[in-house]
Amino acid sequence: MPELPEVEAAAIIARRTLVGRRLVAVTTHHAAQRRSLPPRHGARLAGLRIAAVERRGKSQLVHFSDGAVLLVHFRMNGDWEVVAEGAPAPAYTRVAFATDDGVRLCLVDPRALCTATYHAPGKPPRITLGPEPDQLTVTALRAALARRAGPIKPVLLDQKVVAGLGNIYAAEALWRARIDPRTPARDLSAPQLAALVKGIKAAIADGFARQGRYRAGTAGTAGTRAHAFKVYDREGLPCRRGCGAIARITQAGRSTYFCPTCQE
DNA sequence: TTACGCCTGGAG
DNA sequence: CTCCAGGCGTAA
DSSP: SSSSHHHEEEHHHHHHHHHHHHHEEEEEEEEHHHSSSSSHHHHHHHTTTTEEEETTTTTEEEETSSOOEEEETTTTTTTEEEEEEEEOOOOTEEEEEEESSSSSEEEETOOOEEEEEEEEETOOOOOOOOOOOOOOHHHOOOOOOTTSSSSSHHTOOTTTTTTSOOHHHHHHHEEEHTTOTTSGGGGGGGGHHHHHHHHHHHHHHHHHOOOOOOOOOOOOOTTTTTOOSSSOOOOOBTTTOSBBEEEEEETTTEEEEOOOOTTO
């Protein structure tokens, strides 16, 4: 579940589970995560209190009392699961963070592509990201796209252009802005740039609205409702504006869904 | 720019 | 069996 809205919901869960608590143990359950977070790094976190959990783009930063930072990235399939004391770790748990109240925050990821990395006090990770969607302006987007000759959709996946967009929300934003994903990024007109900024914000806002699992007492909401994407994963289905069928093409090795009729 | 490695599971 | 998957770093 890993684009900006999903990561934000996850960060809220991590924040509620961790902040103010003391970490008592970190356990890695898979060789891939042992490479990104060697046991000796996890050991340095044990005993420390968690001061804050922050999200930047699709990254989560866990700040510790001594200034150390844990950088967690879900990649394709990562997610948090909160496990009560004594309960077994969920399937596909890759790293577990046990706190002093007995709860464990489990980093669950079937593909094990997720990463968690330790950053010593005074050496915070430097992540170069573009503006968050809610800070994005037409001026900033125009500047970011001015020299980009490639098609707009893969460019939107570049985190230095906008932070947090992934394959779903890039497609959703372009559909909302009625822009053909194959358009060279630097060729977007002024009205198209304005529409794209609006489209990005609307797509992300819609994503937030779909996140319900972090609200107290609503466990089980996630996944129950079928997704309500505008174009993503709708190949062959009618465009929601009543045009023809949604098409799927490959760009930069990834699927792009769009309406050939209303996106130009 | 595209291609591939990283990993594993699910769908057809 | 083959293909596909909400990401990203590196290589060619």
